[in-house]
Amino acid sequence: MKNRLRVLRAENDWSQAELADRAGIARQTVVSLEAGKYAPSLPLAFKLSNLFGKSVEEIFDAESADVVGKEHE
């Protein structure tokens, strides 16, 4: 899932480790999220949105999500 985490993190001048600590997740999870290799759970997405003061939609691109059943649309 594409997202703006890397950009937002840079704007706040946070390292990956610092973002991980603030969100209460592992640094590896930050790496995976930024690489678009992992789609976060809803609670984590909201936690990140609170941290950056943005809405979930402003951070994560729902269009790029691998949604089950998308092919039937």
Next chain:
Amino acid sequence: MKRMENPTTLATYRYYWQFGFAMAAYVIMLFGSIAAIKHYDLTGGIEAAVALIPVIPLVLVFAAIVRFFATTDELERQINIECLAIAAGLTALLAITYYFLEGIGLPRVSALWTFLAVMLIWGVAKCFVARKYR
């Protein structure tokens, strides 16, 4: 912000500490149990009870793993659950395959091998599954 405040980091340290303590207790109780059975003339229920003493710390190991799963980072948990599913499935496949081979004369093997197979496959699977998320 200090790294130690991260709940995921704390969960990992807690797991290592609890796992290490339980495994140390296991080794001590295992040798104690073996020595007791060798040196004392134990029989029946008492012998069985002494032989089962090393299982107690293994329950603590299990509890540490369950607690780690419940408190760790969500990606780490997802990776481990995927690996556990692969390990359980492959072990079941190996077990049934060997069961058929036993039917044509291969020796019966200890049930302990299923545990070892799950642990081994879990570890190997983790290398590949974790790579998917990098």
